Amino acid sequence: MKISQRRKRGLVAVAVAASVIAGPVIASMPAQAATELTFWSWRTEDKAFYEDQMAIFKEKTGITVKFTPYVNTEYNAILSTALTAGSGPDVMQIRPYGGMSTLSDAGNFLALTTKDVPALAKMSPGTLAGVQGYTVKKQFGLPYATSVIGVMYNPDLLKQAGVRALPSTYESFVRVLAQIKSKGIIPLGNATGNAPSLEQMWAAVGPTFYGGTPFFNDVVKGTRTFTDKNFVASLQAVKDLVPYMPANPAGVDYNTARGLFANEKAAFYIGGNYEISYFRSLNPSLNVAWMPAPAAAPGAKRYVTTWADGGFGINAKTKAKPEAIKLLNFLASKEFNQAAADQLGWIPTAPYIKITDPAISKMQKSLASQGTPFLTVVGFRFGTPTSSVIMQPGFQKLTAGTTTAAELAKDVQAAVSSWYAPQKGKS
Amino acid sequence: MKLSGIKREQRKFRWLLLSPGLLIIIIFTSIPALTTLSYAFFEWKGFVRGSWAGFENFNRLFSFPFRDQFLMAFRHNTLVFIAIMVLQTSFGLLIAYALFNLTRGQRFFRTVTFLPVIFSLVIVGYMWQILLDPYYGPINLIVNELGQPTWARAWLGDTATALPTLVFINLWRWVGFPAIIFLAGLNAISTDYIEAARIDGASEGKIFRKILFPLLAPSMTIITVLTFIGAFEWFDLPYILGGSNGSPAGATDTLALMFYRLSFGSVDSGANEVGVGSALGVIIFTVVGVGAAVGTKLLRRREVEM
Numbered sequence: 001m002k003i004s005q006r007r008k009r010g011l012v013a014v015a016v017a018a019s020v021i022a023g024p025v026i027a028s029m030p031a032q033a034a035t036e037l038t039f040w041s042w043r044t045e046d047k048a049f050y051e052d053q054m055a056i057f058k059e060k061t062g063i064t065v066k067f068t069p070y071v072n073t074e075y076n077a078i079l080s081t082a083l084t085a086g087s088g089p090d091v092m093q094i095r096p097y098g099g100m101s102t103l104s105d106a107g108n109f110l111a112l113t114t115k116d117v118p119a120l121a122k123m124s125p126g127t128l129a130g131v132q133g134y135t136v137k138k139q140f141g142l143p144y145a146t147s148v149i150g151v152m153y154n155p156d157l158l159k160q161a162g163v164r165a166l167p168s169t170y171e172s173f174v175r176v177l178a179q180i181k182s183k184g185i186i187p188l189g190n191a192t193g194n195a196p197s198l199e200q201m202w203a204a205v206g207p208t209f210y211g212g213t214p215f216f217n218d219v220v221k222g223t224r225t226f227t228d229k230n231f232v233a234s235l236q237a238v239k240d241l242v243p244y245m246p247a248n249p250a251g252v253d254y255n256t257a258r259g260l261f262a263n264e265k266a267a268f269y270i271g272g273n274y275e276i277s278y279f280r281s282l283n284p285s286l287n288v289a290w291m292p293a294p295a296a297a298p299g300a301k302r303y304v305t306t307w308a309d310g311g312f313g314i315n316a317k318t319k320a321k322p323e324a325i326k327l328l329n330f331l332a333s334k335e336f337n338q339a340a341a342d343q344l345g346w347i348p349t350a351p352y353i354k355i356t357d358p359a360i361s362k363m364q365k366s367l368a369s370q371g372t373p374f375l376t377v378v379g380f381r382f383g384t385p386t387s388s389v390i391m392q393p394g395f396q397k398l399t400a401g402t403t404t405a406a407e408l409a410k411d412v413q414a415a416v417s418s419w420y421a422p423q424k425g426k427s
Numbered sequence: 428m429k430l431s432g433i434k435r436e437q438r439k440f441r442w443l444l445l446s447p448g449l450l451i452i453i454i455f456t457s458i459p460a461l462t463t464l465s466y467a468f469f470e471w472k473g474f475v476r477g478s479w480a481g482f483e484n485f486n487r488l489f490s491f492p493f494r495d496q497f498l499m500a501f502r503h504n505t506l507v508f509i510a511i512m513v514l515q516t517s518f519g520l521l522i523a524y525a526l527f528n529l530t531r532g533q534r535f536f537r538t539v540t541f542l543p544v545i546f547s548l549v550i551v552g553y554m555w556q557i558l559l560d561p562y563y564g565p566i567n568l569i570v571n572e573l574g575q576p577t578w579a580r581a582w583l584g585d586t587a588t589a590l591p592t593l594v595f596i597n598l599w600r601w602v603g604f605p606a607i608i609f610l611a612g613l614n615a616i617s618t619d620y621i622e623a624a625r626i627d628g629a630s631e632g633k634i635f636r637k638i639l640f641p642l643l644a645p646s647m648t649i650i651t652v653l654t655f656i657g658a659f660e661w662f663d664l665p666y667i668l669g670g671s672n673g674s675p676a677g678a679t680d681t682l683a684l685m686f687y688r689l690s691f692g693s694v695d696s697g698a699n700e701v702g703v704g705s706a707l708g709v710i711i712f713t714v715v716g717v718g719a720a721v722g723t724k725l726l727r728r729r730e731v732e733m
Contacts (some may be wrong), residue, residue, distance in 0.1 A: 073670055077691035080699060084474035102473030102699070193584045195674060250675050251561035251581020384700055385492050389693075396676035400586050414491050 036064045037323055038089040042075035045278055049343050057330045063323050065091075073196075076100070083108040083315065090318040091327050094131055094141040096308040098381030101134035109140035110314040116325050117142055119332035119350065127349050130308025134382050141311025142328055144337075145346040148363040149204040149272045149305045149374070151294075152279075156287050157267040161185055166291055168302075170205070170237065173294040177244040180267045187244040189266030191252030192399040195392035198238065201270045202395065203374050205241070206234030207303035208296040212372040220379050222422025226387070226413040227406075233296070235398065235405035241270075242399050250400060262286055273360050274309070276345035290359040292370055304366045307374040308349070383419035390415045460712065466705035474701060484702035488710075493689075493703060500673070500680045503590060507681070508658035510594045511601075516650055518598065519605025520643075524635065526606065527613040537610065541603035548600070552667035555596045559583055583668055586678040593679055597664055605650045612646030613639060648726040652719050659715050662687065682711050 041050065047069050054065040068089070070078050076095065082088035083103060094100050094109065103109065114121040120128065120139060131141030153166075161180040167173035177187035190201055207215075210231045218224035246252050246260055255278075261269035262282035269275065270293070279286050292302045312331050314324045330336055337348040341355050347364050355361045373379065380387040390411050397403040410427070417423040467484050470477030488497060522540055526533055543551065558564050559582040567579040582592045616639060624634050662683035665673060671688050673680025690704030 073672075073693065076693060076699075077671075077687070080474060080692055102475075106473050106475045193581070193675065195672060195676075246562075248561040248579075248581035248584065250586070251584030256560075256562070390492060393672060393674075393676045396674070397586075400676060402586065402676070411492065418491070 035062060035320075035323065036066065037091060037320055037327055039065050039067045039091045039327070040075075040079060040089040041067065041069045041093040042072040043093070044069040044071060045281070046344055049340070053330075053336055053339060056335075057327065060330070061323075061326055063326065065327060079103070086317060088315050088317070090315055090320055090324045092313055092315065094311045094313040096130040096143075096310050097378055098134060098383070098386070099310075101382055104133040104138075104140040104313075105135050108316055110316045110318070110321070110324075111138040111140060112142065112314070112328070113139075117328050117332055119329070122351060123349055127308060131311030131313070141313040142332055143308045143311045143349045144331065145309045145340070145348055146364075146367070147272050147274060147307055147309040147374075148347060148367065148371075149200055150270075150363060150366070151204060151291050152261070152269045152271065152275070152288055152359065153291065154261070154264060154267050154287055155289050157185055157264060161267065163267075167294050169298055169300075170208075170294045170296055174240065174244075177241070177268070181244060186246050186260055186266040187268060188241060189246070189257050189261035189269040190241070190271070191245050191249040191257040192242065192396055193250055193252045194254035194257070195396050196388075197254050197257070197271065198395035198399065199376065199388055199392050200272060201241075202234065202238045202391070203305040203376075204270045204293045205237045207305055207372050207375070208293060208300050209234035209237055210375075212301060212303040216373055216375050216379060219375070220422070222420075222426065225423065225426050226416065227409050227427065232405045232409045235395075235408055237296075238395060239398050239405065250396070258282075273345050273347055273363050276357065276360060277343065280345075288359050290362050292366055302370055303372040304363070304370040305374050306367055306371045307377050380416050380420065385415040385418070387412050387416055463705050463708045464712075466701060467709045469702060471701035473699060476701075480702060484706040487700075487703050488706045496677065496680065496685055497682075497707065499677055500682045500685045503673075503680060504659050504661060504682050506590065507594060507597075507661055508655055510591075511597065511654050511658055512651065514594070515598045515602055516605050516647075516654065518602050519650070520609050522602065522606040523609030523613060524639075526610050537607070540606050543600045544603045546600065548663050549667060551596070551600050552664060555599075556583065556668060559592065584675050586676050589669065589675055589678040593664055593668060596668075600664075608646050608650055609643060612643045616642045644726070644730040648723060648730065651726055652722050655718050655722055656715055659711065659718070682707065686711060 039050070039054070043050070047067065050067045050069075054067050058064055075093075076099070079088065079092060079100075080103060084106075088108075094104075112120060120142065123143060127143050127146070128139060130143045132138065133140055157180070158166075158176075161183040163176050163179060167176045180187040190197065192198060210228065210233070215224060215228070215230065219226065242249060246257070246266070252260075258269065258271075258275060258278055259282060260266040262279040264283065264286065269279075276288060279288060292304045295302045312328055314321070314328060318324050332350065334350065334352055337346070337350045337353045340346040341348055341353050341360070342357075345357060345360050347355065347360060355364055376387040376391060391408070394403065394408040394411060398405060398408055413423070413427055417426055466476070468480060468482070470480045470483070487493060526537055526540070529536060558566050561567055561579070561581040561584065566582070570576070570579045580588060582588050620638050620642075621634055624638055629637070660683050661681045665679045665681050665684055666687075669675070669679035669684075671684055671693055673684050686704050686707045688704075689700040689707060692699030
């Protein structure tokens with residue numbers, strides 16, 4: 001078939017004209033109407049809760065919110081790419097401390113003021129610091145909850161195994177685990193298949209070994225290092241719990257491990273308050289209680305690790321700033337935070353929330369006397385490689401027996417000393 | 428020499444038809460590849476480009492802790508290439524030869540062999556995750572039923588078995604591809620050679636070794652080069668089954684996963700490392716480009732003219 005010269009030229013002209021006109025038109029189209037907001041999060045498990053809350057928000061304001069959660073492990077990559085490309089959501093969940101400092105320092109988040117979000121004025125400086133920039137010390141997010149890590153247990157299974165008193169030292173804890181195992185019950189639901197949860201397990205049992213807050217202050221100042229024998233002992237404490245985990249622990253993922261505790265197959269689970277909503281979603285009648293991690297030795301102080309779980313921030317490039325601020329104020333409201341405390345097991349940063357869950361209430365009360373900052377999250381996530389990046393796969397190697405606690409501690413020190421000035425040149 | 432009017436017209440029309448494809452390649456492949464090359468020589472703060480850094484990103488890639496990760500990932504990619512070449516290509520060749528000799532039902536078995544190739548990789552990954560589950564997976568249940576409980580293990584969770592298990596899943600999914608390429612190669616060989624050899628009294632084994640296999644060299648070149656490129660850019664299956672950290676403990680880490688992790692960050696990495704990631708990208712590009720070019724040249728030499 002022969003196409004005439006004229007027709008061919010016509011076709012090319014039409015194609016060029018269409019692309020010239022359509023390009024700017026498409027580019028200038030708003031991402032969404034002003035009364036519709038997009039809201040991203042890493043909490044896939046809380047989707048139903050947020051959708052219910054966004055329906056309440058719509059009733060109050062007429063603003064529609066599209067809540068989209070992404071898989072926790074990929075959230076940073078997805079959000080970074082979207083924000084850098086100039087798109088991204090209007091409102092989003094922000095990682096605490098150094099988790100997203102490069103994004104905040106690059107001006108991707110709207111700096112918040114107490115005029116925009118009055119609830120910020122009621123928060124303590126320590127809480128606010130969790131979602132501030134690193135080089136640019138501005139408030140880029142509304143801190144929403146405090147996380148607490150400790151030891152959860154099933155009182156019914158402990159009774160069934162003949163455990164009469166809760167263990168208060170690490171030695172008695174291991175003895176109780178062995179007793180439970182001998183009764184055919186899985187002593188500890190935790191496994192080694194998920195690297196981040198191993199770091200959290202260490203954050204629960206470790207501080208009493210390395211000396212909690214005084215050690216935290218010393219490594220931050222640079223007067224002590226991660227190769228300290230007490231820090232090495234804290235790593236070893238995680239490995240020593242492996243015999244009490246489910247069989248083939250390396251093949252057990254995070255949700256399976258949590259499911260073992262939720263479905264009353266495992267007596268203990270070491271984790272955070274944020275696990276409780278997942279447990280209850282699987283088994284609403286689960287009897288769950290909580291205790292601080294046992295002391296390293298008789299007389300040693302017991303610690304409860306805590307940190308700001310994250311914040312809610314606004315995209316600096318949002319085309320719906322007033323609506324996004326309205327949403328942030330709703331997320332700071334008593335109504336929303338009470339619902340989050342009741343349904344998600346949050347320990348909200350807002351001071352006026354009543355915690356009804358006895359286990360979570362106990363966690364919150366323990367903070368005043370036993371709270372200690374999550375060493376690797378609060379202190380060492382502002383540079384790369386972070387201590388967590390080394391520790392998480394390191395724990396998998398340690399629990400598999402392919403490295404030692406001393407070698408892992410040495411690697412953590414090497415990573416931190418490569419970028420953290422007070423630790424430079426120290427080994 | 429002047430081109431005739433028709434030829435000039437044909438040439439113009441050829442370029443017109445080629446231009447959409449060329450534009451897509453230039454915009455989405457060539458420009459990103461070249462810019463990545465340049466990114467490797469700058470300082471980066473998140474996704475914001477800083478000042479000229481020379482070879483600093485390459486130095487950092489070969490320093491603690493990236494050096495160990497790089498060497499481990501490189502070793503995994505190399506092992507995967509060898510394993511796929513030995514196992515997948517051999518099985519593919521065997522299947523192709525079996526299909527070639529089938530007188531009835533060749534079409535049906537050809538479809539069956541190729542079917543896993545068209546399955547969604549995500550579905551394949553999750554299906555194998557369920558099959559290999561250490562508690563509820565049928566594979567461990569079968570092993571236990573056979574009276575060998577010590578053989579049951581956390582296939583994807585054990586650092587010793589995770590990578591071989593991924594190679595096996597890859598083989599299950601992709602074996603149909605070399606099989607079809609080899610089958611096409613076998614079908615292209617004139618039956619005159621085979622019949623002449625049979626008249627001369629050659630055995631089936633000898634026909635395969637002396638006639639079919641040497642004449643399959645062009646197919647072998649394609650398979651080897653594609654396997655090499657695929658193995659050194661292996662990302663999808665390890666990502667689905669081991670996450671971006673190459674879990675457990677980096678046992679399934681590959682160069683492409685490391686590139687992704689460095690360039691885009693992870694939950695616990697704090698900031699991303701676009702510069703070091705780009706330096707790694709340059710190395711992957713060089714390894715794959717040089718390897719594929721040298722491989723093609725060497726393999727083409729041993730191809731036999733029919």
